[in-house]
Amino acid sequence: MTEPRLNFVTCLDAAGLHRMAYWEWPGPGTDAPVLLCVHGLTRQGRDFDALARAMQHRYRVICPDVAGRGRSDWLRQPAGYQVPAYVADMVTLLARLDVAQVDWVGTSMGGLIGLGLASLSGPDGAPGPVRRLVLNDVGPAIEYAALQRIGAYVGKAPRFASLDEGAAYLRSISEGFGPHTEAEWQSLSAPLFAEARGEHGSEWRLRYDPAIALPFAAVTPELAAAGEAALWAAYDGLRCPTLLLRGAESDLLSAATAQAMTQRGPRARLVEFAGVGHAPTLVHKEQIAAVRDFLTP
Template sequence: MEYRLHSYRSACGRLDLSAREYPAREAGAPVLLLMHGLTRNAADFEPLAAHLAGRYRLLVPDQRGRGLSEWDSDPSQYRPDVYAQDMLALLDSLGIARVCLIGTSMGGLMAMVMNALRPDLASGFVFNDIGPVLDPAGLARIQGYVGPGATMPTWQAAAARCRAINAAAFPDFGDAEWLAFARRTCRENADGTVSFAYDPAIAKSIDGDAPQTVPADLWPLWDLLDAAPVLVVRGALSDLLSVETVREMAARHSGAFAAVEVPRVGHAPLLDELPALGAISAFLREHIPSSRT
């Protein structure tokens, strides 16, 4: 898949940020904005982009402090409301006024904030293993591994580290899948060692009993979605998004709502799993049609 890198300034004007742009085959195709989770980057959506690129114009940013985007010297700015403003700056830099928002974990929180800031922006929402209530068990697990870590000597060592952190979420992964996971999650340093592709200071935003990364009460943001088309993808083994929360999301939503569960996957699905991909394709065909869907 070919993409170009689009550079733009953060909403605060201090940082240089980066986004991948996968072009559509036809002019005027719908735009999908794909937003990654806390410790991930634009590469996290490569599996899904392989299926959607060409039919849609895909924007896949690295949030500040991740991937190719500049790190913030002020760690207090690593939080969803700031990222959401950055996403609006990205869209404005490209003259885009209408998008479908696809958010994994933290990216889903950002989608809710963006809707509150600009209610006419989104034509639809796909929430990947995230909702208005975050299970304390999953939040504690994430708090346990985010932060400073030693560099890894090889890509094989990086794959082993990714397995150690995420094995419960992907019990069927083999060596090849873990190496591919590491390649999307980490970066190679000048000396050949490997590090996770994020600023360790993002850990400060998720520390404590009331982390900045998670707004105190998200239900009011969820309720603002109201009649917008929504798809929720949940990993059947998820420790962050419960079945009960998905049911409450559906009960409080007056518009088109669909939910799908991905078997034998935890937090968070890669979105190329057959149940997830089938549900996303059907959702886009119905609510975000392109000429080639």
């Protein structure tokens, strides 16, 4: 089975430098178009294995671990765990890849990073860095109740006696992902854990910095409202074709927000998946097909 290659790029932050990891899937050649897939808040780039395998015949597929997650460095200043800083890291990654434009698939936080990157434009109105944009269960308006739900578990840094125990924990906090087979769930879970030596022998820990919760916990309803206004302004300025995926039972992206996104800005094409909340994992055939059909019209 094809496996991705792990690479690193050095990025600038307020305290100095950090390395961002990215997984690169073999494609049809180095001159192939780039598909950049970016994960959610506590996840990592291997979330996109199934999608990458389906798209690597056409694309050079790149799946970064956002700073503080997966194989990437943890930041010395947790205040840097915010979307504008992640956008800057992605600009550095594009320079490393030596590409002017990419197609983008972003789940939740990864979608917000993509929105930020897509809103940038070159000098004299040159095309921005995102050619086609897929927003997976996220938009400018994020339901505050969903933020509270996520805040209840992010940054807790639990430890587990086995990988199976850890996978079961992840399943308990990820009901919105919808039904998955045991094999699918193991594939989604295993890359999120690292084995370490604990007080009572080997233990399994999640591969993310608990400090990512600090900026997240600082979000108040007032800050969320201000952020929403800025995100709508960015969304309304988009010029790239946009696909919006939504779990029909999502508590983060409301049906009303999704409908509004089809009527303003780039007038996103909306595809909903029954029996799924926040967020579709892009593992199942119908979810992969929706992305593939949009990116390869």
